[in-house]
Amino acid sequence: MKPIWIVDDDQSIRWVLEKALSRANLPVRSFTGPREASAALEHDSPQVLVSDIRMAGGSGLELLQTAKQRHPGLPVIIMTAFSDLDSAVAAFQGGAFEYLAKPFDVDRAVELILRAVEESLREATDDERITEEPEILGQASAMQDVFRAIGRLSHSSATVLITGESGSGKELVARALHRHSPRASGPFIALNTAAIPKDLLESELFGHERGAFTGAQATRRGRFEQAESGTLFLDEIGDMPLDLQTRLLRVLSDGNYYRVGGHSPIKANVRVIAATHQNLEDRVRQGLFREDLYHRLNVIRLRLPSLRERSEDIPLLVRHFLQKSARELGVETKRISEAALAHLTRFPFPGNVRQLENLSNWLTVMAPAQTVEIKDLPPEFQTTAPMPGASSAQSAYPGTAAGGAAVPTSGGGHAGYGSAGNGSSAPVAGGGNVMATGAVGPGETAGVSGMPGAESWEPILRREVARLLRSASPDVMDQLTRRFETALINEALDFTRGRKVEAASRLGIGRNTITRKIQELGLES
Known part of the structure; x- marks a missing residue:
């Protein structure tokens, strides 16, 4: 990762931020004024730029303008006096990511810089994806x-x-x-x-x-x-x-x-x-x-047609997703037999293309042979009809949630059976553990909620709602929301062994959001 650039003519501010960012394992480079930083921007660029707004050697707003001209996607944080509203407005109009009011809390400053780093890395990943992959x-x-x-x-x-x-x-x-x-x-x-x-x-x-x-x-x-x-x-x-x-x-x-x-x-x-x-x-x-x-x-x-309406595209898409997944995981691309392809073209795919991508990611990680046969597919894909005991709204297909909405596997883990989610983003295979509804231990096979005999969680929720309503319990919505969020966050933190950033990524929320939720729900202990 590129270093965080700190631009301030106040040595004490530079020193405090340097120490705080070093403790957070972030590389740092400091400048005493905007002219020095502008010169460095001609041949180099930071991950995030943090600059004071008024310095003896020039204006932070001018540095902001220069940085945006040379590196439009660079997050710039402007430090300004607490009461200097006009400067804050000018900073945002110039394209600043955020402003940091002085005097500032060091932990909050580091949190803000980390958020800017995440934004910078996400933009870089998006740009790379747009450049390298077909639309x-x-x-x-x-x-x-x-x-x-x-x-x-x-x-x-x-x-x-x-x-x-x-x-x-x-x-x-x-x-x-x-x-x-x-x-x-x-x-x-x-x-x-x-x-x-x-x-x-x-x-x-x-x-x-x-x-x-x-x-x-x-x-x-x-x-x-x-x-x-x-x-x-x-x-x-x-x-x-x-x-x-x-x-x-x-x-x-x-x-x-x-x-x-x-x-x-x-x-x-x-x-x-x-x-x-x-x-x-x-x-x-x-x-x-x-x-x-x-x-x-x-x-x-x-x-947009469903995948069922364009099943002739399934072989093309499977091969593309297998190549993509192998490239991201740094492994050899799996091949798929003609019999397996013909079988998949008859599969209903309620989760559409996203579910097919999840399946391809799963095969890259879990298929035992280099050539995928029908027997290597997950059990739920070895039949072209919904499984017995699974309703049409709760089929047990990898990457599919209730109602047929596909569940994404977020970055930072091998794509596998997705946990329940809102299906709002495309799956990304990355390094890490296999996503599954339960941990995969020695001699075990990744399981899927919705297997025969397993009950969907919605009826359980409805019964709990009915019980609370009958008992005239106050604030039913707030009670259940807190319990739901507590379960989600605890499970994600257990899965990532306490790594909040990864847990937030897997849940599809921001780092700041999970930190705030942990505090609100009293989960810090």
């Missing part, structure tokens, strides 16, 4: 129709609504629409509206001013601001709360929005691409989705 694969006529539609839209910035089952590749299509649009040079910002708690979603979308609510210690840019001049992808738009639908409609109608707690309108120059696996017409009829917002989003609709 979307498909030879079926249904996919060729999608490709033609993307081509026709390549000169347009019109709003697009992408529909299709979970795991069918809606975000990949959104990225392709962005890359082949007049806004390709701008950012692509994705937000799964179903994965963000309702209370945080407004701030996540529109940002907030400092002091707008408890805990808002700094002004924060929302996704609309981050996507300026680019594309904002709103996944699972059908789950957006009604009050936020109203705010989104206003942005799409007049192009202006306000940060939470803000009083000055901000002009939005953003293309919106929305996606959902739900039937929005039904949601409108049920009063769960605004009809006027539906018509605003439904300017151009792209429907």
Whole structure:
């Protein structure tokens, strides 16, 4: 990893940050002023740049501008006086990742820098993935129709609504629409509206001013601001709360929005691409989705076919995913026999392409031979019909959760049987242990929840809800939410042996979120 650059003319500030970052095992390089750092940027770049705003040798805002010109994706943290609001606003307008108020708590400063490092590494990984891998694969006529539609839209910035089952590749299509649009040079910002708690979603979308609510210690840019001049992808738009639908409609109608707690309108120059696996017409009829917002989003609709509708693409996709998984794991690529391929083309794949990718990752790790035969497939894939005892909504296929939504295997572990999740991101094979519903010990085979005889957790949850309601227990939602989050976090921490960053990654949440949850739930002991 590249070093963190600290730019400050105050030797004590440099010394404190150097020591704190060294304790966190982060490399550090210090500069006494912006001119020295600007000169270094000509031939080198940091992982994260942390700079004071006013120094004897020049302005941190000028250094910010220089850094953004040479390295647009570089996270820059501006340090500023606690009461210097104008400087903070100027920093964000210049593209700063965040600002750090002086005097600052050292632990919080390190936490902020670690968050910027994660963002930097994630952007680098995304850029590499976009450069090295094909966008979307498909030879079926249904996919060729999608490709033609993307081509026709390549000169347009019109709003697009992408529909299709979970795991069918809606975000990949959104990225392709962005890359082949007049806004390709701008950012692509994705937000799964179903994965963000309702209370945080407004701030996540529109940002907030400092002091707008408890805990808002700094002004924060929302996704609309981050996507300026680019594309904002709103996944699972059908789950957006009604009050936020109203705010989104206003942005799409007049192009202006306000940060939470803000009083000055901000002009939005953003293309919106929305996606959902739900039937929005039904949601409108049920009063769960605004009809006027539906018509605003439904300017151009792209429907993605399920994998069942393009089964002739399965051999192409399997070979691609086996190569990809082997490359990421640094092993030889597994081959798959024609008989196994023919068998898989008859499989229903309720989790669609994401489930097929999870299967390919599993085979790379678990298949005993270099050539995969039908007998090497997981038991659930050795029949082309749902398993006895598993309902249609709870089939026991690797990488599939209730309702047929595919479950991603997050980075940092070999992809295998995914744990229950929301299926919001594509799986990535990485180094580490095999993901499974239970630990795989000597002489054991990875198991799957939903095997014959195993009960789905939803009926158990319903019974517990009914019991609490009958007993007139107060705050049922809060009780169950805390118990659910406690179970999730404890299980993830046990799985990662206490490594919070990896646990957060596997749960699909941020490092700061898991730290806050651990504190709120009293799990620190």
